[in-house]
Amino acid sequence: MRGKAGDDNKTFSATSIIAMKKADIAEKQSHERDEWQKSGVGGLVNNVDAAAGLIRITTPSLREKKTVAVHLTKDTVLATLRAGLGKV
Secondary structure, three states: OEEEEOOOOOOEEEEEOOOOOHHHHHHHHHHHHHHHHHHOOOOEEEEEEOOOOEEEEEEOOOOOOEEEEEEOOOOOOOOOOOOOOOOO
């Protein structure tokens, strides 16, 4: 649902609502999970430089830990996972 919260913070004025079948959502999530496993990077954030638009992540490895620099732009969307969602 997209829209705007009311002035009283108790109501919401929807501008669009997207309805999907449960099976379609499961298929979409499965596709996103497969894409993430192919091209995603995971690890612990060890440095954030907001002014430079840079996040450094340490990735786990059997041989040695690697540091990956993630460059952000004004169009980058950051999201966090709720506890337990990142577990496989």
